[in-house]
Amino acid sequence: MKVMRIAWLGVSAMALGAAGPPIDPNWPCVQRLVPSLTASTLWGGHDAAGDWRANPQVATVVAAVSPRGISAQDGAARLDRFVATVPNADRPAQLALVFAGLVDETNLQRAQVIERLRGIAQRQRTLTELTSRITAELRALPVDAPVGQREEIVSRRAFLIREYEDIERTIRYACEVPVQMEAKLGTLAQTLQRGLAD
Amino acid sequence: MQNVMRSAAGASLALLLATSTARAERLFVSNEKDNTITVIDGTTLAVTSTIKVGDRPRGIVASKDGRSLYICTSDSDHIEVLDLATLTVTRILPSGPDPELVTLSPDGGTLYIANENDNMVSVLDIAAGRVATEIPVGVEPEGMGVSPDGKVLVNTSETTSMAHFIDTSSKQSIANVLVGSRPRVARFTADGAQVWVSAEVGGTVSVIDAGAHAVTHTINFAIPGVPAESVQPVGIAITPDTKTAFVALGPANRIAVVDTKTYEVRKYLLVGQRVWNMAFSLDGKRLYATNGVSNDLSVIDVDALRVTKSVPVGRLPWGVVVTP
Numbered sequence: 001m002k003v004m005r006i007a008w009l010g011v012s013a014m015a016l017g018a019a020g021p022p023i024d025p026n027w028p029c030v031q032r033l034v035p036s037l038t039a040s041t042l043w044g045g046h047d048a049a050g051d052w053r054a055n056p057q058v059a060t061v062v063a064a065v066s067p068r069g070i071s072a073q074d075g076a077a078r079l080d081r082f083v084a085t086v087p088n089a090d091r092p093a094q095l096a097l098v099f100a101g102l103v104d105e106t107n108l109q110r111a112q113v114i115e116r117l118r119g120i121a122q123r124q125r126t127l128t129e130l131t132s133r134i135t136a137e138l139r140a141l142p143v144d145a146p147v148g149q150r151e152e153i154v155s156r157r158a159f160l161i162r163e164y165e166d167i168e169r170t171i172r173y174a175c176e177v178p179v180q181m182e183a184k185l186g187t188l189a190q191t192l193q194r195g196l197a198d
Numbered sequence: 199m200q201n202v203m204r205s206a207a208g209a210s211l212a213l214l215l216a217t218s219t220a221r222a223e224r225l226f227v228s229n230e231k232d233n234t235i236t237v238i239d240g241t242t243l244a245v246t247s248t249i250k251v252g253d254r255p256r257g258i259v260a261s262k263d264g265r266s267l268y269i270c271t272s273d274s275d276h277i278e279v280l281d282l283a284t285l286t287v288t289r290i291l292p293s294g295p296d297p298e299l300v301t302l303s304p305d306g307g308t309l310y311i312a313n314e315n316d317n318m319v320s321v322l323d324i325a326a327g328r329v330a331t332e333i334p335v336g337v338e339p340e341g342m343g344v345s346p347d348g349k350v351l352v353n354t355s356e357t358t359s360m361a362h363f364i365d366t367s368s369k370q371s372i373a374n375v376l377v378g379s380r381p382r383v384a385r386f387t388a389d390g391a392q393v394w395v396s397a398e399v400g401g402t403v404s405v406i407d408a409g410a411h412a413v414t415h416t417i418n419f420a421i422p423g424v425p426a427e428s429v430q431p432v433g434i435a436i437t438p439d440t441k442t443a444f445v446a447l448g449p450a451n452r453i454a455v456v457d458t459k460t461y462e463v464r465k466y467l468l469v470g471q472r473v474w475n476m477a478f479s480l481d482g483k484r485l486y487a488t489n490g491v492s493n494d495l496s497v498i499d500v501d502a503l504r505v506t507k508s509v510p511v512g513r514l515p516w517g518v519v520v521t522p
Contacts, residue, residue, distance in 0.1 A: 031449075
């Protein structure tokens with residue numbers, strides 16, 4: 001196999017100021033961080049007017065559907081039952097209010113998950129720094145240093161690397177959690193949209 | 199009278215068959231999380247088969263004769279060739295590590311494969327079944343587009359935010375063009391005059407003059423009520439008459455409809471969640487878009503600019519291809 005060598009121009013995107021916002025160093029996921037969701041991202045219906053918490057029926061259904069333990073399927077079934085109780089004329093306003101509540105509650109849960117993910121990213125950065133420090137310590141060790149001392153540093157370094165790799169393996173799955181929350185919200189949005197179309 | 203009825207029935211049947219022949223196309227969708235390809239009837243939009251393939255199928259492209267589908271099975275580190283008559287994987291081709299995306303040369307003989315993890319584009323000779331050349335490119339290569347005459351390959355580098363223009367004969371770099379942050383897809387217009395490059399983090403599409411190697415327009419997207427961070431352009435589909443471009447905006451759950459003369463966004467279409475890649479039906483009247491979070495395919499009426507249907511597919515649908 002022939003490997004062609006290309007003389008790249010060596011232009012640094014940073015030097016030229018590549019267009020785009022800075023990347024959050026404490027965000028460990030491949031997906032770009034979207035700090036909070038909005039109704040308009042998923043919803044083609046009316047804008048909600050008023051406070052959803054002030055409407056007892058709406059507040060009750062939001063509280064029943066939004067907990068993380070309630071699956072998208074069960075939440076959708078509960079919403080279907082709620083929609084059936086709302087007269088057609090009231091649906092545009094009422095269902096928009098329900099969706100506003102679901103977005104608020106999802107954002108609260110999602111913010112907690114995002115915080116935990118940021119914590120994971122910080123831990124990884126700390127582990128990287130500690131590993132670099134121990135590596136430097138190892139390199140600086142005189143050749144005639146006692147074997148026990150060298151083994152102790154090597155073992156500390158291996159421990160840190162193992163922890164880093166363990167965390168790295170779980171990040172891909174942890175990053176799926178906010179996505180799963182968005183998927184559930186999307187299913188609930190579709191359920192309410194169907195209620196509008198009935 | 200009976201003869202008239204019989205011939206009328208015959209004519210209806212002939213018409214039905216003719217219609218069905220004209221529209222007898224199939225859609226193939228790669229499902230990254232399910233390790234499957236969903237097959238959809240282009241007339242009824244019903245799922246007709248789900249085929250198990252290698253790990254993490256993402257980029258897919260049909261052969262020129264429409265008989266095969268080349269599938270980047272990223273975590274299996276190879277390309278699988280799906281025979282479209284038998285719907286079985288009949289051949290495994292080498293690809294280099296972690297193939298994400300694949301582009302076919304206009305003559306159908308070469309596959310260009312982006313290897314994200316080793317900063318290479320592998321050039322695969324399909325007939326020989328071997329990687330003929332590896333081209334070192336920018337860090338984390340992503341999108342790729344080949345000019346209609348096959349002479350230029352454009353590859354985007356995720357980390358350096360550049361579109362690299364490469365001469366396909368000499369494999370030498372011609373130019374590096376700075377675009378928006380995390381460029382994902384590079385698409386030549388049918389006349390070869392422009393290359394459109396989407397930037398997932400930058401939230402823009404750069405329109406590059408393919409001759410001058412310079413960005414002539416930068417398209418921005420602003421959707422009322424949708425956070426700027428959600429606007430993540432990825433897939434680009436340009437109508438064969440080059441008048442309209444469709445840009446998939448990822449978790450904004452919208453496809454932007456762009457006038458290619460004025461570069462104005464005419465409309466945003468609300469589709470499924472995290473809309474990613476797109477393909478036109480063979481008659482160009484429909485656009486199909488994969489939605490990676492809602493696990494469905496949106497069907498868009500191109501003339502009416504309306505979303506007409508959602509077809510459930512596998513988990514994390516990535517690419518879509520239409521074949522006769």
